Amino acid sequence: MHRDRFFRAIPLGLVLPVLVIAFAAGCGGALDDGPSYQMGVPYRAQAEFNFCVPASILMWRLYDGLPEVSQYTIFNNVGGAPCDPYDAAYGVALYTNSGSDAYLDLTYSPTTTERDELVSRQITSADRGIPIMPIVYPSKSHVGIINGGKYADKGTYWEWEFLYFHNPDPAYGANYYYTGGRWLDEFCVAFDAYCGQVISVSGTSGWSSNLETYEGSVSVYGGGGGCLPGECGPLPV
Amino acid sequence: MWIERTTGVALLAFVTVTAAAEAAPPVDCSDRMDEIAQIVGVEGSAQLRAQWAKHRHFVLHDKPGGSYYAPQPYPKAEDAVLENFRYAYFQKLFDQGPDRLEEPERSIYVGLEEGTIIGVVSKVENWSLSRCSPSRPVPFYHLVRLFSSGGKELARATVMPSGLLGEYAQVTDVASRAWTSFESIEGRVEKMLGRPLRVRRARNVAIDGLPLHCGPLTPCAVFEAEGSTWILDRGALLFEVGPDARRESVLDHRERVRREGAAAQAASWSTPLVTLGFQWVEVALIAEDAELAKLQGLSEGR
Numbered sequence: 001m002h003r004d005r006f007f008r009a010i011p012l013g014l015v016l017p018v019l020v021i022a023f024a025a026g027c028g029g030a031l032d033d034g035p036s037y038q039m040g041v042p043y044r045a046q047a048e049f050n051f052c053v054p055a056s057i058l059m060w061r062l063y064d065g066l067p068e069v070s071q072y073t074i075f076n077n078v079g080g081a082p083c084d085p086y087d088a089a090y091g092v093a094l095y096t097n098s099g100s101d102a103y104l105d106l107t108y109s110p111t112t113t114e115r116d117e118l119v120s121r122q123i124t125s126a127d128r129g130i131p132i133m134p135i136v137y138p139s140k141s142h143v144g145i146i147n148g149g150k151y152a153d154k155g156t157y158w159e160w161e162f163l164y165f166h167n168p169d170p171a172y173g174a175n176y177y178y179t180g181g182r183w184l185d186e187f188c189v190a191f192d193a194y195c196g197q198v199i200s201v202s203g204t205s206g207w208s209s210n211l212e213t214y215e216g217s218v219s220v221y222g223g224g225g226g227c228l229p230g231e232c233g234p235l236p237v
Numbered sequence: 238m239w240i241e242r243t244t245g246v247a248l249l250a251f252v253t254v255t256a257a258a259e260a261a262p263p264v265d266c267s268d269r270m271d272e273i274a275q276i277v278g279v280e281g282s283a284q285l286r287a288q289w290a291k292h293r294h295f296v297l298h299d300k301p302g303g304s305y306y307a308p309q310p311y312p313k314a315e316d317a318v319l320e321n322f323r324y325a326y327f328q329k330l331f332d333q334g335p336d337r338l339e340e341p342e343r344s345i346y347v348g349l350e351e352g353t354i355i356g357v358v359s360k361v362e363n364w365s366l367s368r369c370s371p372s373r374p375v376p377f378y379h380l381v382r383l384f385s386s387g388g389k390e391l392a393r394a395t396v397m398p399s400g401l402l403g404e405y406a407q408v409t410d411v412a413s414r415a416w417t418s419f420e421s422i423e424g425r426v427e428k429m430l431g432r433p434l435r436v437r438r439a440r441n442v443a444i445d446g447l448p449l450h451c452g453p454l455t456p457c458a459v460f461e462a463e464g465s466t467w468i469l470d471r472g473a474l475l476f477e478v479g480p481d482a483r484r485e486s487v488l489d490h491r492e493r494v495r496r497e498g499a500a501a502q503a504a505s506w507s508t509p510l511v512t513l514g515f516q517w518v519e520v521a522l523i524a525e526d527a528e529l530a531k532l533q534g535l536s537e538g539r
Binding site for chain 2: 085106138139152172185196219222
C-alpha cells in the first residue's frame with residue numbers, strides 16, 4: 001500500500017498498542033503498575049497566572065533528577081515571553097537532560113493523518129519514559145506535562161481509557177484524568193487552528209514504524225469526540 | 238496560562254467581522270453544518286448527521302465493558318447520571334481497587350463504596366468547539382461534584398450526554414473557590430461593577446479562550462443583562478459580549494492562524510477571543526475582583 005494512503009486509513013488513537021505492548025514487555029517507565037501507569041513526573045503549580053511554560057519546564061527538569069530552579073529564573077531565561085511556543089522548546093532544551101534535543105512539533109490545520117502522527121510521537125515518547133509538553137485547549141492557550149495513562153486488554157483489541165495530565169493551572173492540579181476521547185478533544189481535533197507539543201527527538205525515533213505496526217486495534221474510551229464512529233477500532237456489533 | 242496581557246493587537250486582523258445582528262450565543266451546530274462538514278472532511282451535513290446517529294446507536298447497544306457502554310445511556314435524571322459516574326469510576330478509572338490508591342483518592346473510593354460520599358449533579362452548557370464534535374454533538378454535559386458527609390468538596394467529574402465519562406480530578410482550593418452559586422451572582426457583580434445589574438438566565442457554561450479557562454470542571458457563570466451576555470470567569474473576572482462584538486468563523490480562524498503563525502492565537506487578557514458555541518468572538522473585560530483574582534493565583538499588582 002502506498003504510504004500516504006496507508007496513513008490516511010489509520011484512525012486517530014489507534015497507536016496506543018505501541019505503549020501497551022512496550023510496557024507489557026518490560027520497557028519504559030513505571031511498569032509494575034500494569035495497565036495503569038504513571039511516569040512519576042513531580043508536580044508543580046505555576047507560580048504566576050501565565051507561568052504554565054516555566055512550571056512545565058520545571059516538572060520535566062525535576063523528572064530528569066536535576067535540582068529545582070525558580071520558575072522566575074526560567075521565565076526570564078526563556079525570553080520572558082512564554083506566549084511563544086518556540087520559547088517553550090528552547091526552555092526545555094536549556095533546562096532538562098532528556099529534552100536537550102526538544103523541538104516544537106507543530107502542525108497547522110491538521111489533517112487526520114497529521115493528527116495520528118502527532119499522537120503517535122506523543123505515545124512513543126511516553127513509552128520511552130521521556131516527558132511531553134502538549135499545547136492544550138482549542139485556544140492553544142496552555143501547556144502541561146503528560147504523566148502516564150491507562151489501557152485495558154480486551155482480548156482481541158486494546159482500549160485506551162485514560163491519559164494522566166499534570167496541569168500547572170492550580171485549579172486543575174496533578175494527574176487530571178482525561179478519558180482517551182476527551183484528551184483528543186483537548187489536544188488535537190479537526191477544528192483546531194494548529195496542534196503542537198514540545199517533544200524530544202530521541203524520544204520519538206521509530207514512531208512511524210510504530211504507527212504502521214499497530215493499525216486498527218485500539219478503541220478509544222470515554223466522552224468527547226476525538227475520533228469518528230467506525231474509526232475508533234473495534235465497535236460493538 | 239499562555240496569555241499576552243496586551244490589548245490584543247493581533248485581534249485587529251479579523252477576517253470576518255459581523256455586527257449586532259448576530260443572535261445571542263451560542264452558535265449551534267445546526268447553524269454551521271456545512272462549515273463543520275468542510276473542516277471534518279465529510280461530504281455534507283447529511284453524512285455528518287449519519288455519523289452522529291451511528292455513535293448514538295453504538296452507545297444504546299454496547300454491552301457492559303465496551304468502549305461505548307454506559308449503564309444509563311443518555312441519562313435524564315440525576316440518579317442515572319450518578320449511576321453512570323459510579324460505573325466509570327469503579328469499572329474503568331480505578332478498577333484495580335482501593336489498595337493501590339493513595340490518599341485522598343482511597344478515602345473517596347471507600348466513601349463511594351459505602352455511600353458516605355454525596356454526589357451533586359449540575360447541567361453545564363458546552364460553548365466550546367467540542368459542542369459540534371465530528372463524532373457526536375455535545376451541547377451540554379453533567380458536572381458531578383463529590384462531597385464528604387461533612388460538606389467538603391472532594392472531586393469533580395464530567396458525564397457526557399451519552400452517559401460516558403469525560404474527565405475526573407480531585408478538587409483544588411482554587412477550583413472550589415471558582416464555583417459561583419447563582420444566588421450570589423447579583424451581589425458579586427454589583428461589588429465588581431460598583432452598580433447593580435438585573436441578572437437573568439444564569440447558567441453554568443464551559444467556554445474556551447478565557448484567561449482563567451472556564452473548562453469542563455470549572456465552568457463559568459453566564460447570564461443576560463442590559464441586552465448583553467455576561468461571563469463571570471472563576472468568579473474573579475467579568476466579561477461582556479457586547480452587541481457589536483467582533484466574530485470569526487472557525488474556518489476563518491484556522492486560516493488566519495495558519496497565515497499569521499501560532500503566536501497570533503495567544504490569548505489577550507482584556508479582550509480575549511473565546512468560543513461561544515461554534516464561533517470565535519472577542520469579548521471585553523469589564524471588571525475584576527482584585528482580591529479574589531489574587532487568591533486565585535493571578536499575579537499581584539494588576
